[in-house]
Amino acid sequence: MPSTSEYAALLRGAELRVTRPRVAVLEAVDARPHADTETIFGAVRTVLEGVSRQTVYDVLHAVTAVGLVRRIQPPGSVARYESRVGDNHHHVICRSCGAIADVDCAVGEVPCLTASDDHGFSVEEAEIIYWGRCPDCATSSRRQPHQ
Numbered sequence: 001m002p003s004t005s006e007y008a009a010l011l012r013g014a015e016l017r018v019t020r021p022r023v024a025v026l027e028a029v030d031a032r033p034h035a036d037t038e039t040i041f042g043a044v045r046t047v048l049e050g051v052s053r054q055t056v057y058d059v060l061h062a063v064t065a066v067g068l069v070r071r072i073q074p075p076g077s078v079a080r081y082e083s084r085v086g087d088n089h090h091h092v093i094c095r096s097c098g099a100i101a102d103v104d105c106a107v108g109e110v111p112c113l114t115a116s117d118d119h120g121f122s123v124e125e126a127e128i129i130y131w132g133r134c135p136d137c138a139t140s141s142r143r144q145p146h147q
Contacts, residue, residue: 016066020048034072
């Protein structure tokens with residue numbers, strides 16, 4: 001995990017002012033990949049007791065807008081945030097417990113897939129979600145008797 005000075009450098013490089021809430025949000029996102037806003041807010045609150053929920057929302061919006069953080073929102077889920085950006089990776093999600101894991105590009109280069117008809121768009125990214133059951137849920141469902 002980067003140091004406070006490395007987070008400050010990332011913020012400056014993105015032309016954002018370095019503030020304690022911004023650094024705390026970046027630290028929280030780094031430490032909790034795929035966390036939702038409430039989880040990030042709770043983590044930031046442990047470091048900055050007086051920070052408001054709105055401040056955390058504003059920081060998440062700002063750091064996402066400049067590409068320091070990626071926002072994902074799988075169907076049926078709240079928005080989640082991760083610090084792994086710029087590599088067009090995908091996600092695998094457990095239908096039972098909601099666990100999310102990163103999956104590298106299938107082809108290895110952006111956009112990983114070629115659209116059958118791009119309608120003239122310059123495709124920059126492909127977002128793929130693999131759905132299934134995580135190892136824990138798959139194992140527990142095999143143990144339960146069928147009713």
